[in-house]
Amino acid sequence: MPTLVRLLTVLALVAGLVVAAMAALIHFVEPRQGTIVQSVPLEGLGRQPIRQRPIGPVPD
Template sequence: MPTLVRLLTTLLILAGIIYGIMAALVYFVEPTRREMTVEVPLPQLDPGAPTQSLRR
């Protein structure tokens, strides 16, 4: 039983340290914003293939 308590205590302390680091990152690090453009390739249309209408 003492080894289980020691293991759980160690895991809780490690989880607290990790949680504290994450909280510090949230409060102290400010992300930089910049404009971004992403080109999305359109599929080539086959003139012989039937197309479905999007309207119903």
């Protein structure tokens, strides 16, 4: 039984540290807002036409 109590105590401490780290991140880190633009090269995409899938049941 003492081993189980020690295990649960260690797990509770680790969980407490994780929660404290998340709370610190929420409190101290300010997110930056902005527009991200990144161009994608079309050569490597294999330009194939997009086939439209039918909406609803497929006829037999």
